[in-house]
Amino acid sequence: MTTIVNKYFFYFLFLALPLTNSVKAQIVIGTPSLSFSQICANSSFNTFNVTFSFSPVAGLNSANQFIVELSDPNGSFTSPTVVFTSGAGTVTVSPATLTFPVPTTTAGEKYRLRIRSTSPAAISPNSIAFSAYYKAQDTPFSINNFIATATYCSGGSYVLTIDNPGIGSNDSPLKYPSLTYNWFKEPSLTPIATGQSLSVNQPGKYYVETNYGSCTSDSYSNRVTVNEATSSAPTTITSSLGNPFCSSSGATTLTTSAGNSYQWYKNNVAISGATSQTYATNQIGAYSVAVNFGSCVANAAINLQNYQFTSSINVPDTNTISPDETLAVIVTTSASNPDYKWYLNGAIIPDATGNTYDVKSKGSYKVVITQTTGCGTSSEFPFTVNATVDPNSFPDVVNIPNLISPNDDGINDTWIIPQEYISGTNTEVLLLSSQGEIVLKTNDYQNNWPENKLDFKNVNQVYYYIITTQDKKVKKGSITVLK
Structure with missing residues (x-):
């Protein structure tokens, strides 16, 4: 009987020893805990943490590795993606936290994580579901x-x-x-x-x-x-620099709605070659475009204007002063930081840089105002100043002469006409060359033509005059200039 008992005792030990070793080789991994509510990764940020517990700690083998697995976007682990694998024997303390990235193809609302060990082999329950996206492109783009x-x-x-x-x-x-x-x-x-x-x-x-x-x-x-x-429904035109625009900043680009073909117009005249969706110009005017959309044509228009400040001048276009009189000219403007330039007979007047100028002599004047801050645009005011003339200061002749000899001998050097046609009578005096070119046109003739030496192409040149009085009486004739 003792022999039988001992036999079964050793048989029990033989079976129990492998069973004990098998129990020690098992661990239990808890449900992963997430440190995030969602994953929004990009090239600058793609690291996330998951924490889990396992027991018993002594059940780990020295070669064990913990693996973090990511499900598909629907939470299935049929073909999980490994996002992290620890080094053999590097994780030995519970709870443990592992850091992982997500693949660049990640995109979905129902991802889950789980933890798997290799030695001994064990798998945790699935984590809660979370949304995860890798933002491969994260800047504005165009359509x-x-x-x-x-x-x-x-x-x-x-x-x-x-x-x-x-x-x-x-x-x-x-x-x-x-x-x-x-x-x-x-x-x-x-x-x-x-x-x-x-x-x-x-x-x-x-x-x-x-x-x-x-x-x-x-x-x-x-x-x-x-x-x-529709054929009656207008499309639109926009100006890249606004309207009005600052032409000194360069051309503005006019853009219309996208269509199949285009034709641009300025002041109702087709612009040659302007058949694109855009048209660049620095000229003001009434622009329009016909856009063909395939089965219909729509039209749009814009009255393109240049940016201008407001200015005014206190004198009319034509002025008259006496020899001892001064004409005070004043300019007012809304231009920002304005610059003023004054001109007399086309030449700039030195030191005249303010908004006022005292005119003391006759001539053709002009003031140019330029805005120097912001849009560098300009505005100008031309005006004429005539000097009153005492008719008694001119020789009193009865007839209009038809012969002069400008040779500086003091005799017939200029064309002297009767006082009823000279300065102060508002009579228009017009002189034409034999080729029909205008050589003089004035309502203030002062018996001083020619003021400059003539370029003689013939020995004796012939000019033609037309004198028109204020009451529309006309005198016509010719003048022969002796060399």
Whole structure:
């Protein structure tokens, strides 16, 4: 009997020893605890923490590794993604915290994490669900090359498309194949479509965002206002520098709605070669454009004006002063930090730099006001000053002479006409060359022609005069100039 007992006792020990070793080789991993409510990663930030407990600590083998696994976007671990693996035997204390990144293709609302050990093999329960997105593109981008407006014909449609790559330094999200998109029509915040383009057949303001779920992002497009056009419904024209614009800053770009073809006009005259969606100009005027949308043509117009400050002058265009009289000319202006330049007979008057000038002699004057701060635009006021003349100071002749000899001998050097036609009578004196060129035109003739030496092309040149009095009486004839 003792022999039988001993036999079964040793048999029990033989079975129990492997069972004891098997128990020691098992651990239990608790549900992972997340240090975040959602993951919004990008190239500048992609590190996140997960904490878990395990027991017994003594159950770990020296070769054990802890692995952090990420589910698919729906929370399934059928094909988990390993996002972190610890070094063999490096994690020996419970609870433990591991740091991991997410793949650049991460995008979804129901991700989960779990922890797996290798020695002994164990798997934790799944974590709570969380949203996670890797924002591969996180800057504004363009659709339809940043156009502000677009138009479709009644019964038709217009296609909005994410640019790839677009103009300038535009960072197109289409360069990142894993991204998806949401299209919106303001003011609604509910997406109306997904995909890389949107066919629009209703008026409104549209834009698209990269779909990063509940993560905030700067990955959104420009807004495009889409209109429905008919042959009687005008489209629009915008000026890049505003209207009025500062022409001294360069040309402004006129832009109309996107269509199939275009023709620009200025003052109702077609501009040759102006057949693009934009037209650059630094000239003011009435501009219009005809936009062909395929089955309809719409028109738009803009009265483009130059930016101007307001100015005024206190004298009329024509003035008369006596020899001992002074004409005080005053300019007022709203120009910012104005600069003043005064001219007499086309030559600048030195030291005349203020908004006032005292005129003491006859001549053709001009003052130019220039705004030196902001838009550097100018305005000018021309005016004429005549001097009163005593008719008795001129020789009194009865007839209009038809012969002069400007040779500085003091006899017939200038063309002297009767006093009823000279300065002070408001008589127009017009002299024409034999080729019909105007050589003198004045209402203030002072018996002083020619003031300068004539360029003789013939021995005796012939000129023709037309004298028109204030009461419209006309005298005509010829003058022969002897060399």
